[in-house]
Amino acid sequence: MATKWKAALCWLALAAAGFGLINVLIGVGVIDTFIENMLVTIGINIILATGLNLIIGFSGQFSLGHAGFMALGAYATAIITSAMPTVGGFYLSVAVGIAIAMVVAVIIGIPTLRLRGDYLAIATMGAAEIIRVILNNLKITNGAAGMFNIPALAGWPTVYVMVCLTTLMIVNFARSRAGRAIQAIREDEIAAEASGIDPTKWKLAAFVMGAATAAIGGSLDAVYIQTIAPGNFGIMNSIAILIIVVLGGVGSMTGTFMAAAVLGVLDTVLQSFGALRMVIYALALIAIMVFKPSGLLGRYEVSIRAWLDRKGVNNAASNSNRAE
Numbered sequence: 627m628a629t630k631w632k633a634a635l636c637w638l639a640l641a642a643a644g645f646g647l648i649n650v651l652i653g654v655g656v657i658d659t660f661i662e663n664m665l666v667t668i669g670i671n672i673i674l675a676t677g678l679n680l681i682i683g684f685s686g687q688f689s690l691g692h693a694g695f696m697a698l699g700a701y702a703t704a705i706i707t708s709a710m711p712t713v714g715g716f717y718l719s720v721a722v723g724i725a726i727a728m729v730v731a732v733i734i735g736i737p738t739l740r741l742r743g744d745y746l747a748i749a750t751m752g753a754a755e756i757i758r759v760i761l762n763n764l765k766i767t768n769g770a771a772g773m774f775n776i777p778a779l780a781g782w783p784t785v786y787v788m789v790c791l792t793t794l795m796i797v798n799f800a801r802s803r804a805g806r807a808i809q810a811i812r813e814d815e816i817a818a819e820a821s822g823i824d825p826t827k828w829k830l831a832a833f834v835m836g837a838a839t840a841a842i843g844g845s846l847d848a849v850y851i852q853t854i855a856p857g858n859f860g861i862m863n864s865i866a867i868l869i870i871v872v873l874g875g876v877g878s879m880t881g882t883f884m885a886a887a888v889l890g891v892l893d894t895v896l897q898s899f900g901a902l903r904m905v906i907y908a909l910a911l912i913a914i915m916v917f918k919p920s921g922l923l924g925r926y927e928v929s930i931r932a933w934l935d936r937k938g939v940n941n942a943a944s945n946s947n948r949a950e
Contacts, residue, residue, distance in 0.1 A: 633929075641790050648782065660894075662782055666850055668890035669785040670843050673792050675870040675882045677839030680796050682868075683877035683925075684805065685832035686812030687739060688747045690864045692840050694754030697761055697859035698730060699723035699841030700848040704773040705766060707849060711777040716849060723841040730757070731837035735830045751861055762856040772855025773848075780849045788846060792839050797879060799835060808832050873914060875921030880928045885921070 648665070651657040657665070674696060681689045702723035707715050738749040761767045799805050807828045810818040815825050848854050870889060874881030892910060896903035914922070 645783070645786055648786070664890055664894045666782050666785050668886050669782070669789045670846050670850070671867070671870055671886040671890065672789050672883055673839055673846070674843040674867045675874070675886055676793055676796050676879055677836040677843070678867050679871045679874075679876070679879060679882050680800065680832050680839075681836040682871055683875075684800050684812065685808040685829050687829055687833065688743060689750040689833070689836070690747045690861065690868070691734070691750030691754035691757075692836070692867050693859040693861070693863035694757035695727045695731065695837040695840035696844035696847070696863070697754075697757055697854075697856070698727045699844030700854050700859070701761055701767055701773070701844075702726055702841070703845040703848045704776045704854055707777045707779060708773070708775075711779070713779055716777075716779040716845075720842060720845045723845050724838045727837040727841035728834050731834045732830065735833040736826075739826060739829045739833060751864070754859075754864060755861070758856050758859050761859075767856075770856060772853065772858075774853050776848050776852045776854070778849060778852055780846055785846055785850070788842060792842060793879065796835070796839065799832075800879075804828060804831055869911065873911065873921055875923040875925060877925040878921065878923045878927055880926065881921050881923035884923060888922070 648657065652662065674692065678689065678692050681687050681692075699720070700723075703716065703719040706719035706722060709715070710718065734750070734753045738746060738753065741749055762770050767773065800809075807818070807823050808831070810821070810823055811825045811828060819825055844859075870885045871882060873889065874883070874885030892907060893903075896906055899906060
């Protein structure tokens with residue numbers, strides 16, 4: 627128990643140090659608006675990709691519908707903050723977006739999560755397209771024209787805090803009894819069911835939580851970019867999030883952070899290349915996957931708790947040797 631709390635305090639200290647460092651770098655001018663935009667984009671991508679990694683990497687369900695849940699959060703925030711342009715209105719919109727995404731995830735998940743592999747991917751992709759088409763034809767969402775002049779109610783500090791909170795929520799879920807259940811289903815669904823685990827129940831739990839994080843990412847994207855349209859939430863957006871998960875390592879939250887950062891920096895550096903940047907970007911992805919097919923980190927996780935446990939064992943062994 628002591629090790630658990632020490633690890634939690636270490637992560638809290640690191641998060642606080644990161645927040646303070648970014649503040650200092652902005653204050654001295656090292657981080658300008660361009661780099662700040664990059665950091666915000668990376669943060670939103672981390673939120674989206676960690677949620678998808680929970681679905682794909684931990685529960686083993688191949689979903690291509692993440693952009694649909696992102697759209698629900700984005701439109702909920704756009705509509706509510708346009709009527710209530712306050713910080714309170716923003717957080718209310720985030721809560722509403724999460725609730726809507728979770729309800730829709732349950733409706734979609736109950737029939738589709740009985741499928742596997744490519745069939746599940748096609749079903750979730752179809753569900754996301756249904757969401758996009760509905761948003762494209764509603765009067766309240768302004769149809770295909772989308773929504774503009776959304777109040778700018780979130781900057782990098784809000785995104786940073788949301789990254790920390792969503793990561794904490796997902797990691798704790800993955801390490802909980804529910805997390806062990808979905809990982810057992812991923813490894814062998816028949817054996818897990820024979821052990822008394824309800825596959826549909828736990829796969830649905832992971833799917834719903836992933837949808838909730840996608841809604842958070844959509845809400846942040848809406849108030850930061852200040853413009854959204856149904857075309858922003860198509861299949862290519864789901865694939866872009868999937869690329870981050872696969873590149874970092876399916877099942878590795880640390881890898882997701884690294885991949886989102888690498889791709890964010892790469893995309894920013896290549897801005898000056900114009901249309902050629904997409905070719906270079908694609909070649910870089912191909913090279914990484916050829917030489918590192920399991921992703922940048924595979925399933926490796928940076929764990930302060932494991933490090934503290936090893937340190938405690940080593941100290942105990944050292945003390946024992948001295949006593950002898």
